[in-house]
Amino acid sequence: MDFISPDSCKNIVILTGSGISAESGMATFRDKDGVWSKYDYREVATPEGFAANPALVHEFYNARRRSLFEIEPNPAHRALAELETGLAARGGKLTLITQNVDDLHERGGMQNILHMHGELLKAVCNACGEIHDWRDDLSVEHVCRKCERSGAMRPYVVWFGEIPRYMDEAAEAIDSADLFVSVGTSGSVYPAAGFVAEARAAGAPAMELNLEPSENAFLFTDSRYGPATEIVPAWASDFLQAIG
Secondary structure (H helix, E strand, C coil): CCCCCCCCCCEEEEEECHHHHHCCCCCCCCCCCCHHHCCCHHHHCCHHHHHHCHHHHHHHHHHHHHHHCCCCCCHHHHHHHHHHHHHHHCCCEEEEEECCCCCHHHHCCCCCEEECCEEEEEEEECCCCCEEECCCCCCCCCECCCCCCECCEEEEECCCCCCCCCHHHHHHHHHCCCEEEEECCCCCCCCHHHHHHHHHHCCCCEEEEECCCCCCHHHCCEEEECCHHHHHHHHHHHHHHHHC
């Protein structure tokens, strides 16, 4: 924590990836036994796949949505929420950018979250753009509650070939950050993998908290490696003690 100046660490940006939710039981995507080893992403996670076989896509996301109700946030999620609260009490701000589409950060107590890849517990109408909270299974038969069209509802998830959400807000937060932290990411999925370089270019130090070094680990000024449920709570506690 030597690089942290208590007087200057008022704005923190934290990026989280699948590594923080994996210990809760949420399936990862790019690991050896991850989701994409079992499914062809072109069939279930692209606009073209949805147009060709919407029933298959709905089946895929319905299963993932149901799995959320069987898992709980872990100590890493709760530690980041406690850090957010502790930083706010000291006049600071934490902006969390997540690549995850689960709701574990919310259930863990986090407030300020940018879901750049969307949310499993929401659906959007392709016809009118209305976003709906959605906890049940979704199908081609469902009707949009706003425009009343059927067959246009889809998961509120960013697919391959689509632009991630909240990019302007993320860029603004990173540009003004006093510290950038990456938790449980591979460093291989862009644009998120480029955030650390943006933070460093803006003059912020960067911390990597991960099971093992990411593909862009060389860009970080400090790091801790191990299970997220161990290293994230320990780091968050150390940080709050360091800033007083």
